[in-house]
Amino acid sequence: MKLIQSRSWRAMVRMVSGIALAVLTACASPPARFYTLGTDSDSTIGNRTASPAFLIDMRPVKVPVAVARSQLVVQLNAAQVKVLEDDRWASPLPDEIRNALLAALTRQASALDVHEVAPPVYQVSVDVQRFESWPGSRALIDAVWSVRRSDDRETLTCHSIVSQPVSAGYNAVVDGHRQAIRRIAAQIAEGVREFSAASTVRPIRLAGTPGTTRKATLSCPSLAGGSDTGMNVPVLGPAR
Structure with a gap:
């Protein structure tokens, strides 16, 4: 009798253990997926010149509080978002x-x-107003950016809005943001080049007006690719 009871007890233990294992397996969270907006570092290094034309001081980027988290945040509609715990x-x-x-x-x-x-020459600041992810529709970045000489008060401030079409899936959304960032970076790069060219203008004396100086003229560069771009009036200090 004791042998039968012992076998029954062991069978029950195995059954309970199996049920517990099944429950734990079902409740286990799937592994998290991680995404990056980074580009190929080797490609970046390979394209740098031995004597760079500019020195860039990229200031910390500001983003909306709603998306300033480790999880991806996607739009469900104009008034509702979804926080992706596993992405x-x-x-x-x-x-x-x-x-x-x-x-x-x-x-x-x-x-x-x-x-x-070396010490900075051009300081670049970026304030992201909107960072929206619409799976199967678009990846949108709305940003105000500025370029300033580190040794001058002159500042060029512009406003860029990029809406990049994307297919379904979170990988596509991240890639859309990556492309949008590259396009904004190209626009900022053009702004830096224009700023550098304008900074070579020196004060001049106009005939009949002693002491008159000419200010550098800057404008926000256009955004390639056909997306909307809002342009703020450049904020400039006196030319030197």
């Missing part, structure tokens, strides 16, 4: 955007990150 950024979103912009900017403007080589 996350590889690093904080402001850092992802900053690093991606800097990589593209240094490549397209023939520049180097000032923290690698």
